[in-house]
Amino acid sequence: xxxxxxxxxxxxxxxxxxxxxxxxxxxxxxxxxxxxxxxxxxxxxxxxxxxxxxxxxxxxxxxxxxxxxxxxxxxxxxxxxxxxxxxxxxxxxxxxxxxxxxxxxxxxxxxxxxxxxxxxxxxxxxxxxxxxxxxxxxxxxxxxxxxxxxxxxxxxxxxxxxxxxxxxxxxxxxxxxxxxxxxxxxxxxxxxxxxxxxxxxxxxxxxxxxxxxxxxxxxxxxxxxxxxxxxxxxxxxxxxxxxxxxxxxxxxxxxxxxxxxxxxxxxxxxxxxxxxxxxxxxxxxxxxxxxxxxxxxxxxxxxxxxxxxxxxxxxxxxxxxxxxxxxxxxxxxxxxxxxxxxxxxxxxxxxxxxxxxxxxxxxxxxxxxxxxxxxxxxxxxxxxxxxxxxxxxxxxxxxxxxxxxxxxxxxxxxxxxxxxxxxxxxxxx
Amino acid sequence: xxxxxxxxxxxxxxxxxxxxxxxxxxxxxxxxxxxxxxxxxxxxxxxxxxxxxxxxxxxxxxxxxxxxxxxxxxxxxxxxxxxxxxxxxxxxxxxxxxxxxxxxxxxxxxxxxxxxxxxxxxxxxxxxxxxxxxxxxxxxxxxxxxxxxxxxxxxxxxxxxxxxxxxxxxxxxxxxxxxxxx
Numbered sequence: 001x002x003x004x005x006x007x008x009x010x011x012x013x014x015x016x017x018x019x020x021x022x023x024x025x026x027x028x029x030x031x032x033x034x035x036x037x038x039x040x041x042x043x044x045x046x047x048x049x050x051x052x053x054x055x056x057x058x059x060x061x062x063x064x065x066x067x068x069x070x071x072x073x074x075x076x077x078x079x080x081x082x083x084x085x086x087x088x089x090x091x092x093x094x095x096x097x098x099x100x101x102x103x104x105x106x107x108x109x110x111x112x113x114x115x116x117x118x119x120x121x122x123x124x125x126x127x128x129x130x131x132x133x134x135x136x137x138x139x140x141x142x143x144x145x146x147x148x149x150x151x152x153x154x155x156x157x158x159x160x161x162x163x164x165x166x167x168x169x170x171x172x173x174x175x176x177x178x179x180x181x182x183x184x185x186x187x188x189x190x191x192x193x194x195x196x197x198x199x200x201x202x203x204x205x206x207x208x209x210x211x212x213x214x215x216x217x218x219x220x221x222x223x224x225x226x227x228x229x230x231x232x233x234x235x236x237x238x239x240x241x242x243x244x245x246x247x248x249x250x251x252x253x254x255x256x257x258x259x260x261x262x263x264x265x266x267x268x269x270x271x272x273x274x275x276x277x278x279x280x281x282x283x284x285x286x287x288x289x290x291x292x293x294x295x296x297x298x299x300x301x302x303x304x305x306x307x308x309x310x311x312x313x314x315x316x317x318x319x320x321x322x323x324x325x326x327x328x329x330x331x332x333x334x335x336x337x338x339x340x341x342x343x344x345x346x347x348x349x350x351x352x353x354x355x356x357x358x359x360x361x362x363x364x365x366x367x368x369x370x371x372x373x374x375x376x377x378x379x380x381x382x383x384x385x386x387x388x389x390x391x392x393x394x395x396x397x398x399x400x401x402x403x404x405x406x407x408x409x410x411x412x413x414x415x416x417x418x419x420x421x422x423x424x425x426x427x428x429x
Numbered sequence: 430x431x432x433x434x435x436x437x438x439x440x441x442x443x444x445x446x447x448x449x450x451x452x453x454x455x456x457x458x459x460x461x462x463x464x465x466x467x468x469x470x471x472x473x474x475x476x477x478x479x480x481x482x483x484x485x486x487x488x489x490x491x492x493x494x495x496x497x498x499x500x501x502x503x504x505x506x507x508x509x510x511x512x513x514x515x516x517x518x519x520x521x522x523x524x525x526x527x528x529x530x531x532x533x534x535x536x537x538x539x540x541x542x543x544x545x546x547x548x549x550x551x552x553x554x555x556x557x558x559x560x561x562x563x564x565x566x567x568x569x570x571x572x573x574x575x576x577x578x579x580x581x582x583x584x585x586x587x588x589x590x591x592x593x594x595x596x597x598x599x600x601x602x603x604x605x606x607x608x609x610x611x
Contacts, residue, residue, distance in 0.1 A: 006596075006599070006600045006603050007568065007596070009545050009549075009603055010549065010564070010568050010596070010599055010603075011568045011569070012545070013545055013546055013549045014468050014564075014565060014568055014569040015569070016546065017467065017468045017471055017569075018464050018467060018468055018569075019463065019464060019467035019468075019473040019476055020464065021460050021463075021464075022459045022460050022462075022463035022464075022477075022480070023477065025477075026459070026463060026477045026480060026481065027456065027459055029481060030455050030456065030459055030480070030481060030484045031452045031455065031456050032452075033451075033452070033455065033481075033484050033485055033488050034447070034448035034449075034451045034452050034455075034488050034491075035448055035452075135517075135518055153514070153518060155518050156478075158482045158485070158486070158511075158514075181486055181510075182510060200490065201486075201490045201507070202490060297585070297586060298584060298586050344586060345586035345587075345589060345590060346586065346587070346590055
């Protein structure tokens with residue numbers, strides 16, 4: 001045995017784990033699958049809004065107007081009372097930030113060992129907000145910072161379901177009753193009322209209300225996104241009328257109308273290449289995304305294209321940078337955070353902050369920030385744009401997240417460890 | 430469903446024919462899939478569940494498969510995903526520690542192989558799910574780096590990095606290589 005090379009000893013060991021032929025019970029059940037398992041409806045029709053009945057105008061009668069002066073006075077008093085009531089309620093309601101632009105920094109949400117936590121960055125105290133036997137992960141904040149959407153799986157059950165909870169973990173609402181497979185990503189609409197999720201090998205696009213109602217699958221198929229990171233859909237600022245998506249197994253970027261499912265192709269990858277990680281600028285005018293030429297080495301570059309698909313151009317990268325991808329806009333839209341590599345793999349990865357849309361070298365972290373990365377990390381700006389939070393995907397996951405000062409490039413590890421995407425709560429300034 | 434960005438003219442199979450075609454393909458690839466799941470998961474019962482999950486998932490998306498000749502690679506990708514999900518969920522499952530008491534092997538297995546097995550069992554358990562998949566697909570399924578990238582949905586550079594880290598750890602567990610020492 002010891003005459004074998006280490007690799008051959010690994011092969012021998014793996015062969016010993018081989019359980020042999022499939023048991024007959026499995027064979028029987030597997031061949032019954034196409035007869036016993038109902039395939040999902042290929043398309044669910046988009047919800048249609050039925051034309052509402054238009055009330056016919058009531059004819060004025062001779063009893064109106066001057067003879068109802070007393071009623072008018074009563075109505076005016078009621079209106080004044082109503083306005084005062086609304087003002088009182090509005091005054092006591094929590095202030096929320098606008099969905100785009102700079103905001104104050106709130107808590108960071110993260111997942112660890114299947115539970116969700118938030119950490120107060122002022123006190124440094126972490127608090128479990130969603131716990132239990134289920135595996136909950138990848139919390140994403142609504143843009144007003146009041147709620148979180150996250151995915152949940154249960155041991156022994158296939159797929160995952162999306163849930164929404166308040167910022168403190170209370171009021172958990174099921175959003176997708178049927179389990180979803182291969183979830184590529186999800187996001188709140190700007191007003192927080194809807195959630196879009198892309199799932200399945202064919203890239204099914206589902207929109208649901210964040211109160212758990214109104215689930216509908218858009219009448220489109222995008223051919224899916226093959227990466228677990230960088231395929232998150234997002235609503236277009238400021239009103240969420242459109243959604244940008246990766247599809248065609250990372251060969252195309254699509255923009256789909258969130259109401260009528262009309263689709264337009266925003267960008268097409270070169271033969272053998274791909275596209276990934278599209279991000280709207282905060283004003284909704286531009287989209288930054290990554291595009292690569294070959295799957296054999298990392299050649300990804302950041303592109304910026306107008307929202308109508310015109311003017312696609314490569315963001316300038318500094319000399320020596322072999323790839324320069326996964327761009328994320330700052331909240332004020334003046335800068336991009338980019339993961340950059342000075343080798344064909346992940347040997348010398350840095351995080352760079354460059355001005356947008358000029359590009360260039362900008363401010364770079366030291367390569368040690370990433371510590372043997374195995375993938376390009378997801379990154380998120382602090383709501384006030386002073387720093388950046390990222391989750392390095394290193395060999396020994398789960399790992400600590402990393403804060404990067406956006407002005408100096410200095411980095412520091414978080415006290416908490418997680419493999420979930422960075423999620424930073426926006427608060428009213 | 431409106432299909433976007435795909436070539437037209439694809440042949441639609443009638444429902445009954447499609448069921449029969451799928452059942453035949455699934456049956457044909459079952460053994461290989463179950464064995465691969467078994468090696469990845471190290472548990473035959475869990476391998477049965479993962480294989481069955483993958484078949485159900487494949488059937489649900491069978492309509493999206495454009496080229497039946499690509500069935501094996503396509504199905505392997507689904508299976509690998511199913512196994513990865515199970516490996517990740519294990520973090521939430523109760524773990525029963527089994528005392529490592531090497532039994533005297535039967536059938537001529539020598540002590541070195543028992544040592545190897547125990548060492549590799551332990552080292553493999555320290556790898557994350559993605560590294561385990563890379564190791565099994567490379568050294569058991571004999572896939573190339575590019576094929577592993579296709580099955581796991583990550584760039585080839587990422588696969589290389591995962592393999593490098595994982596094999597280093599496994600080699601370390603095996604101790605000094607006597608071949609190299611000669």
